[in-house]
Amino acid sequence: MSFRRIVLIAACIAMAACSKINQENYSKLQTGMAKAEVESLLGKPTECSGALGFASCTWGDDKVFISVQYAGDKVLMFSGQGLK
Template identity: 60%
Template sequence: MKWRLALLLVGSLVLAGCGKVNQENYSRLKAGQTKAEVEQILGAPTECAGALGVTTCTWGDRGSFISVQYLNDKVAMFAGQGLR
């Protein structure tokens, strides 16, 4: 029974995190914003990777995501797919 409660809790957290990956929040993103400003809008990223001073962070999953590229910790470019 405890594992069912844990599974329900994890599932709820995953769905709550995906709720910020939407067209409204995508529209709030602007070039030049800091990582902290973006995370205020979208929450913690699903994953980040970087090389040579460029970091790319992604929120969401394959079907619906927002991807942000940072140069020196400021938004350089961003893209989204499957947003509602």
């Protein structure tokens, strides 16, 4: 195996390990948290939508994700899938 290939594999593993979409951060979420606190913990969401004072934001993709629903600026409920 070439040195370049080893470095590339190590970089990919390191990037995957640095993901904020994990069980540890999911465990820190709490009902009533401010949206700014959630974004400080998880980073910028992948996608958000909402209307009439309610919003739903998702971090991750269709296999590994954290989804947070807001009422106003506060966490109403949250869920996750595929977290490690």
